[in-house]
Amino acid sequence: xxxxxxxxxxxxxxxxxxxxxxxxxxxxxxxxxxxxxxxxxxxxxxxxxxxxxxxxxxxxxxxxxxxxxxxxxxxxxxxxxxxxxxxxxxxxxxxxxxxxxxxxxxxxxxxxxxxxxxxxxxxxxxxxxxxxxxxxxxxxxxxxxxxxxxxxxxxxxxxxxxxxxxxxxxxxxxxxxxxxxxxxxxxxxxxxxxxxxxxxxxxxxxxxxx
Numbered sequence: 001x002x003x004x005x006x007x008x009x010x011x012x013x014x015x016x017x018x019x020x021x022x023x024x025x026x027x028x029x030x031x032x033x034x035x036x037x038x039x040x041x042x043x044x045x046x047x048x049x050x051x052x053x054x055x056x057x058x059x060x061x062x063x064x065x066x067x068x069x070x071x072x073x074x075x076x077x078x079x080x081x082x083x084x085x086x087x088x089x090x091x092x093x094x095x096x097x098x099x100x101x102x103x104x105x106x107x108x109x110x111x112x113x114x115x116x117x118x119x120x121x122x123x124x125x126x127x128x129x130x131x132x133x134x135x136x137x138x139x140x141x142x143x144x145x146x147x148x149x150x151x152x153x154x155x156x157x158x159x160x161x162x163x164x165x166x167x168x169x170x171x172x173x174x175x176x177x178x179x180x181x182x183x184x185x186x187x188x189x190x191x192x193x194x195x196x197x198x199x200x201x202x203x204x205x206x207x208x209x210x
Contacts, residue, residue, distance in 0.1 A: 001026065001080045001208075002102055004087070006178065007109030008171045009164070010120040012193055016109065016204050017084045023210060026080040034067050035059055054157050056166030058088055058174065065095045072101065080104075088175045093182075106182040107207060109200070111193040113168050121161045124153040 001024060005013040017028040035053070038046035049059045068086050071077070087093040096103070111119075122135040128151030133140050140147045157163065182188040189207045194200045 002104045003080070003208075004083045004103055004106040004182075005085075005109070006106050006175075006182075007193075008111060008113070008116050008175075009167045010116040010123075011109040011111040012197065012200055013084045013109060015197055016107075016201060017082045019201055020082055020204070020208070020210075023205075024080065026082060027076050028082040028084055029068070029071050029077075029086075031059075031064055031067060031083075031085040034071070035064075054163075056158065056163045056170060058170060061089060061092050061095065064088075065092060068096070069099055072099070087178065090177055090181055093178055103182075103185075103187055105208065106178075106188045107204065108179060108188055108190040109193050109204075110190055115193075116168060117161060117164050120159045120164045123159045124155055126151050127154050 003020065003026075005017050007013055014028075014030060014032075017030070020026075021028045035046070035049045039050045039053075040046070045063060049063070052059055064086060068083070072081065087096055118136070119134070122137070124133045124135065124140075125131070126133075126146035126149060128146060129149040131146055131148045132138075133146075133153060135143065140153065145152055158167065179188060191200065191203045191207050194203070
C-alpha cells in the first residue's frame with residue numbers, strides 16, 4: 001500500500017504511521033524527520049531549513065521533492081510506503097504525480113486547532129536520547145528530566161504556542177486545499193482524531209480495511 005498521512009501539525013500522523021508501519025511492514029517516510037536530521041548534522045540544507053522552520057514556514061518544494069524522490073527509490077519502498085508530512089502543497093502533490101508515484105490512499109486526520117495547540121505546546125523532547133514526552137498526556141516522573149537517560153527536557157522552537165498558531169495558519173492556507181485535490185482522485189479517507197491513541201488507531205484501521 002502506498003499511503004499518504006495527511007492532517008494538521010500535531011494531529012498524530014507520526015504515531016499512526018508507526019502503528020501502520022509495524023502492521024504492514026512498510027517504511028514510514030517522514031520529511032520532517034529527514035529535515036531535522038539535516039539540521040542536527042549542520043548540512044547546508046539543514047541550516048537553510050532551520051531558519052524557515054523556526055519561523056513556522058515550509059521548506060521550499062524543490063528541496064523536499066528531491067529528498068522524497070531519493071528516498072522512494074530505495075529497496076525498502078518496493079512493497080509500499082507511508083508518506084508523513086509530504087505533500088504539503090498542490091505543487092508538491094503534482095510533483096509527486098509527475099514522478100509516476102501511484103497513491104492508493106490519502107488518510108486525513110482531522111483535529112481541531114484548539115486541540116492541536118494544547119498537544120504541541122505541551123510536547124517536550126530529550127536532547128540526549130531523543131525520547132519524547134508531553135506535560136499532560138505523557139509526563140516524565142519529575143516533569144523536568146528524561147526518564148530514560150536523565151537529561152533535562154527541552155521544547156522545540158516550532159512547538160511554542162505562537163509558532164504552532166503560525167504553522168496552523170500555513171496549514172489551512174497552503175496544505176488544506178490538498179483535501180479537495182485527493183478527493184477528486186477518489187483516494188481521500190477522513191478520520192476524526194480521538195482523545196486517545198487507541199481510539200484513533202481503531203478508526204484508522206477501519207478506514208484502511210486492516
